[in-house]
């Protein structure tokens with residue numbers, strides 16, 4: 119929990135005064151945007167006024183949402199804020215910065231300040247990757263580098279951290295001096311200087327000097343000497359002064375002189391001299407920007423005294439940093455990709471690429487605001503935008519803002535509409551204007567596009583299953599690292615991809631080059647095909663009634679008996695399909711579920727050889743207890759039987775086929791039995807029974823809900839349907855909009871399970887209802903609207919499964935389709 123400050127101390131730090139003091143409280147959370155916060159105790163709303171909006175207009179909104187502490191500069195709004203603490207300051211933004219500066223001054227651990235035109239966020243994120251083992255790091259979230267973002271980032275600093283990494287960006291002269299006071303970096307990094315945000319500066323020299331102000335009090339400045347302007351101005355400004363200069367260069371003498379750069383297909387090797395010692399690193403990137411970013415990081419690590427072995431080991435495993443895009447289900451079957459943090463051209467390119475990649479078979483619409491502070495003339499800038507959207511095949515363009523509207527002529531080739539501002543768009547907004555489309559929403563902050571995305575989002579109640587695709591990718595990579603080079607990967611997307619969402623996960627797997635998908639029923643496969651999935655798909659439970667549909671949609675059945683073999687052959691014979699239809703033969707090696715028995719192999723081989731209408735793509739079996747060391751004996755026997763039977767079939771058939779027997783825990787615990795392919799399931803979702811593997815996997819799903827209401831109950835009262843008990847003392851009860859119809863097992867009621875609220879476990883109170891449940895939050899500091907975790911990073915699904923005497927699979931696949939799925943991806 120954030121440490122926070124008492125209201126009086128807070129007033130002092132702000133440089134303001136109370137105009138209304140109603141109660142004492144510890145103030146912990148800063149809110150600058152009334153649309154995006156959860157009203158928690160200890161939240162303070164800053165009414166910040168900018169060019170495009172006046173934050174005082176949102177005071178009422180913040181008040182209604184439960185905030186009771188306010189920083190304002192227009193005292194006439196006081197009457198809207200009864201029973202609150204209200205601080206008056208002359209400038210709310212300056213007060214926010216004063217507050218953060220005072221907070222910052224309490225900590226003596228090093229703070230790395232990063233600025234420059236490009237690469238700031240990547241350098242920040244890479245340093246966090248490289249130094250994460252060694253330090254407890256606090257860093258700017260996303261690219262929070264503005265006059266508001268920096269104080270909010272610095273506010274996250276706590277005494278438990280040991281290193282800060284804060285990013286700073288400016289667009290006007292004079293701004294960096296303010297950020298310097300807030301960040302007070304001890305170590306500075308200047309990435310490079312380029313034309314971004316140029317419009318308010320006389321020339322590059324002036325902008326460089328402005329940016330260098332960030333390092334006025336730093337002990338050291340790390341930069342690239344090949345950036346001539348940066349070098350000249352840094353020497354001029356800091357030559358005599360306390361800030362020591364530490365540079366790297368590829369062309370001239372420098373503290374780190376890089377003399378070798380060798381690129382292979384996927385990596386770059388760099389050799390250089392630092393303090394008279396030759397050193398080498400290798401990074402898994404080859405582009406120039408990554409090399410430059412890596413050199414900044416390298417010199418920083420050397421300055422911090424890391425040894426070469428540590429440096430080169432960590433550099434090798436750097437991973438790319440991408441931006442965070444949020445993908446949601448929208449009204450009328452639309453999919454919304456929300457990118458509200460960036461509005462520059464480069465991020466538009468990335469977002470469009472994402473949109474194209476992630477949804478096939480749907481038309482796409484982009485809703486874009488004016489791009490602010492590009493430094494380019496509108497004709498040039500929007501000409502590029504128009505080219506880009508045409509190139510990306512966008513079907514419909516909606517431009518919002520005066521600049522875009524003025525350039526409407528540039529967009530003639532794409533069906534387009536324009537609005538002067540967000541309000542004007544919302545005035546004519548109708549839900550039926552959007553149907554079965556991919557919608558990219560991308561707007562600069564002042565345009566408040568959240569208001570648009572709120573209207574487009576599918577309204578469901580406030581229980582959400584969050585799926586983190588970045589973690590899923592890392593799980594996939596880990597599993598791949600356990601496979602032999604030639605082993606193929608089939609991934610199970612049955613049962614709605616273990617509850618996560620069939621299409622989204624299938625598409626993710628297609629993009630990440632899985633070789634095969636498997637579903638339980640034909641209709642699951644048909645749906646994937648209809649939404650454009652092209653990977654081969656195995657159907658595990660092919661029902662006889664679905665054979666025709668399977669053949670039409672190129673779905674490949676598992677054949678597990680002579681009866682199904684015969685019937686499927688018949689279906690192929692009657693269909694329009696010509697040639698040999700791909701099938702998969704399931705054999706029973708001991709689990710005694712579906713499959714041909716070992717004594718049926720001779721006849722099976724005969725039958726398969728008789729027909730020229732089927733092609734056996736693979737022969738497989740399933741392990742009964744791959745996860746359990748107690749069964750390693752029987753597991754090994756199953757594997758041996760499988761080896762024998764497949765080698766017999768191999769001799770009998772005139773062509774070769776793939777063999778596979780391992781599921782997730784099989785892959786992780788019996789890697790010697792990979793044969794030609796493996797079948798990944800639960801480990802993709804970050805779960806394994808193998809302790810060492812579990813350390814490398816990250817659970818991808820989080821189920822959350824929110825508190826709809828809080829109530830106090832008195833001694834002798836009870837909660838819910840047919841209560842089992844009356845309360846011996848008064849208690850506080852929270853009501854959550856999630857019940858057994860959402861997949862929350864009724865078994866958890868009456869204290870058998872718990873949820874996570876505000877850092878504590880809260881037991882279920884009374885019976886779980888169909889659409890709601892109650893939890894006992896006595897003694898827990900929480901408020902209506904607060905998020906509640908049912909399972910996730912704090913309360914693991916494994917713990918929940920243990921409470922339920924079941925396995926995580928059952929919990930995941932029982933989460934009802936009415937629970938909204940939100941996919942997160944870096």
Ligand SMILES: *Cc1c(COP(=O)(O)O)cnc(C)c1O
Pocket residue numbers: 610658740780781782783797798799800801
């Ligand atoms: C579900 C399933 C798998 C995947 O199992 P996990 O334990 O989730 O990895 C593999 N093979 C078959 C036949 C399955 O039905």
